[in-house]
Amino acid sequence: MKNTNFQNLRGLLKRYMPKTFGIASVKECDLIKNSLQLQEMDIIDLRNLRDFVVLFFAKENEDKQKRMNMDRMSAITAVIDKEIIEYSRKVDS
Secondary structure, three states: OOOOHHHHHHHHHHHOOOOEOOEOOHHHHHHHHHHOOHHHOOHHHHHHHHHHHHHHHHHHOOOOOOHHHHHHHHHHHHHHHHHHHHHHHHHHO
């Protein structure tokens, strides 16, 4: 991995804005997965990244709650959760 979680997340947020509220398309999920370099992470890295994403958005939204940012956080954490589940299945096999 070339960049830190912070660098990857900031880069993703410059390019990612959900098209439909509450739904992440396959294309959007791929963008999230590739931008955050999830394929290069192990289970601990994925869990740390998920925690970082939640804290990042919590800090950013302290003053005012933005629906769009909460939707982006939800989509990003859902993609990370999917990777955690898939990683766990590989290890358990």
